[in-house]
Amino acid sequence: MRKLELKVTRSQLWVRTFILCGSCALLALSAFAQKANVTPGPNGMVWIPGGEFEMGAVTNGHGSGEMAMPSNDAEPLHRVRVDGFWMDKTTVTNEEFEKFVKATGYVTIAERAPTKEEFPTAPEENLVAGSVVFTAPDHEVALNNHFQWWSYVKGANWRHPLGPESDLKGKEKYPVVHVAYPDAEAYAKWAGKRLPTEAEFEFAARGGLEKKTYTWGDEFRPGGKWMANTYQGKFPVTDKADDGFTGLAPVAKFPPNGYGLYDMSGNVWQWCSDWYRADYYAELAKAGNLTINPQGPDTPFDPAEPNEKKRVHRGGSFLCNDQYCSRYIVGTRGKGEITTGTNHLGFRCVRDKTGGP
């Protein structure tokens, strides 16, 4: 396993990209479908009715926004309205992604070797396909340097989530990971779907509840029940799996939210179609009282890494925890350079009411 010497993008990416967590962490459907006079839901999708809500989370706030990790990119809270849409009940699984790859011959970015043209100054031996993998350090570490637990692993990709020695045997129902943004987009297009906007994602994640901290309410473990796959124990060393899962869990192992959606927080981060800008919410709030169907800013900008083109991640992951990154909180935001996949990043798709995207 290589550390920081690989000076190339996906590499530089992971070298420099702040990876959250790493850098960081059935309804009345048919009735509704009838009432709204829409076509019955595509397989595996549920109807999200649309509506108006308060979007975002407050740093160190209470109620809908309390979070341990300081960040103000989800502020200020602002009113948003989204139209109804269909959404995948779960994140895309390995077996679903395999169907896409078999049908199209698609090769993901993590499976393509970086080229000399892309990385003219990189030593030849470093131009090897791979992706970013979380590895627990064998001793306690300070939380100020995420390279202690993230590294670029040659041969890691969706078929080999932890590196060349790992495979997908028995993992058919696990979320596909190591999927970069263009990979997720290609899948969505093939499936006749699209990726959700950030506003759609948050509206759906809230499951019809208003101003709640989590996708299920205000209590992290209602009645002692675990509601999402997150991280317990001393991060990043000891993943105690009190919630039943060390690392990744298969999809739909925790209760669905009010719309029948599984894993809208925890397990894997999920791509949204919005470009990431830290100040986007401030801009929206300045512009008016209500934003309708926001599509994200026109260009990306992350002041922490101004040269990286990032899109929004949502939902948090199996690495999210209350010591380092509590982005299983429903209004909070993540971000990622678009060609970089990791083993805690996946996606799900949506579809407009009238059919294709």
Ligand SMILES: [Ca+2]
């Ligand atoms: Ca867990």
Ligand SMILES: [Cu+2]
């Ligand atoms: Cu996190």
